[in-house]
Amino acid sequence: MIQQYRYIKSPIILFAKKYINSRYFGLGSNCFSRLPYYKTINFVTLSKISSNMTRESVSEKVALIGSGNWGTVISKIIGNNVMRYKEFHQEVKMWVFEEIVEGRNLTELINEKHENVKYLPGFTIPENVKAFSDLSEVVRDATVLVFCIPHQFVPKTCDQLKGKINPKAKAISLVKGFETDEKGIRPISHAISESLNISVCSLSGANIANEIAEEHFSETTIGYNYLAEGELFKKLFETKYFRVGIINDVVGVELCGALKNVIAIGAGFVDGLKLGENAKAAIIRIGFLEMKQFMKKFYGGIKDETFFESCGIADVIATCYGGRNRKVAESFVTTGKVGIIK
Numbered sequence: 001m002i003q004q005y006r007y008i009k010s011p012i013i014l015f016a017k018k019y020i021n022s023r024y025f026g027l028g029s030n031c032f033s034r035l036p037y038y039k040t041i042n043f044v045t046l047s048k049i050s051s052n053m054t055r056e057s058v059s060e061k062v063a064l065i066g067s068g069n070w071g072t073v074i075s076k077i078i079g080n081n082v083m084r085y086k087e088f089h090q091e092v093k094m095w096v097f098e099e100i101v102e103g104r105n106l107t108e109l110i111n112e113k114h115e116n117v118k119y120l121p122g123f124t125i126p127e128n129v130k131a132f133s134d135l136s137e138v139v140r141d142a143t144v145l146v147f148c149i150p151h152q153f154v155p156k157t158c159d160q161l162k163g164k165i166n167p168k169a170k171a172i173s174l175v176k177g178f179e180t181d182e183k184g185i186r187p188i189s190h191a192i193s194e195s196l197n198i199s200v201c202s203l204s205g206a207n208i209a210n211e212i213a214e215e216h217f218s219e220t221t222i223g224y225n226y227l228a229e230g231e232l233f234k235k236l237f238e239t240k241y242f243r244v245g246i247i248n249d250v251v252g253v254e255l256c257g258a259l260k261n262v263i264a265i266g267a268g269f270v271d272g273l274k275l276g277e278n279a280k281a282a283i284i285r286i287g288f289l290e291m292k293q294f295m296k297k298f299y300g301g302i303k304d305e306t307f308f309e310s311c312g313i314a315d316v317i318a319t320c321y322g323g324r325n326r327k328v329a330e331s332f333v334t335t336g337k338v339g340i341i342k
């Protein structure tokens with residue numbers, strides 16, 4: 001069921017060759033399915049998982065809590081994947097924090113146009129994804145809860161969910177950040193798990209939403225508590241252009257995704273001050289080491305390998321070059337203001 005993949009040839013060379021062949025010489029988009037995995041962690045072969053699960057044994061109903069920029073890209077991925085695999089019920093309910101756009105409810109616009117005109121204009125959301133402004137309706141009967149909202153809204157949203165969810169539901173958090181209150185800071189997965197008394201996995205990686213909407217190749221990492229959940233979530237999220245690695249380290253995966261934002265803000269200051277690429281590389285290197293030290297000091301069980309997955313070093317690089325956290329810091333230096341970054 002599980003295979004250990006190792007470096008045999010340079011993955012970068014293999015990737016470049018296959019990607020260029022497929023995109024520019026017409027070999028088809030299947031190239032990604034033929035890409036060699038070059039993970040040193042355990043990867044699970046999808047076909048082998050599916051042979052162990054039947055429609056009778058599992059029909060997972062997926063609720064997506066969030067519909068911002070990343071949430072909408074995720075709706076496209078999971079909307080398509082639930083149609084591909086028999087383990088899933090074929091409709092995905094998506095919670096939209098209602099707002100008025102172009103004089104109309106965003107929920108109505110999404111259901112009518114199959115597009116999130118505010119947070120991801122220009123991309124089609126599959127028709128089996130249905131938008132709702134009523135959170136209770138979205139989670140009713142759901143067995144899989146996908147949290148994809150900004151971190152500051154997690155506590156209130158969980159409060160609204162109490163007593164409304166299936167007690168056997170499992171969740172995955174795509175949220176990058178911490179929950180903070182007077183008692184201190186907590187990983188979001190812990191905040192959700194403690195509030196709702198359910199198992200919570202995490203998904204994080206070098207995942208700039210707009211690039212994934214364009215179906216450009218990228219990777220992500222899922223941290224799981226139980227292997228079966230990691231396997232199920234891999235199936236829900238993996239596509240040819242969005243490759244999923246799984247590792248038994250929920251907090252490690254998620255904390256990399258929260259702390260890399262601090263490094264990205266440092267990188268943005270460097271850019272704003274025009275200190276150059278050497279200084280930026282130094283900020284990335286030192287920041288990465290500090291992130292690792294912080295996590296290992298305050299949380300037990302974090303694996304060294306996690307830092308070298310997509311959620312670790314790759315996300316630090318992606319955010320320090322392309323993320324909104326970098327942009328907001330650069331803009332603060334150059335304009336003296338903190339604005340909203342698109």
Ligand SMILES: NC(=O)C1=CN([C@@H]2O[C@H](COP(=O)(O)OP(=O)(O)OC[C@H]3O[C@@H](n4cnc5c(N)ncnc54)[C@H](O)[C@@H]3O)[C@@H](O)[C@H]2O)C=CC1
Nearest residue numbers: 067068069070071097148149150151153175176207208209
């Ligand atoms: N955008 C990206 O490239 C990526 C974002 N993430 C993470 O995903 C999470 C969600 O981010 P995005 O989808 O990008 O959101 P976003 O920043 O694009 O949009 C904000 C969302 O928050 C909602 N909102 C506003 N007020 C609210 C309230 N009171 N309660 C609940 N929701 C409210 C808005 O309706 C909107 O859906 C964040 O933790 C972010 O760090 C992770 C990877 C990539």
Ligand SMILES: O=C(CO)COP(=O)(O)O
Nearest residue numbers: 205206207208323324325
């Ligand atoms: O997490 C991200 C990329 O992996 C997105 O980062 P920003 O929130 O800084 O845009």
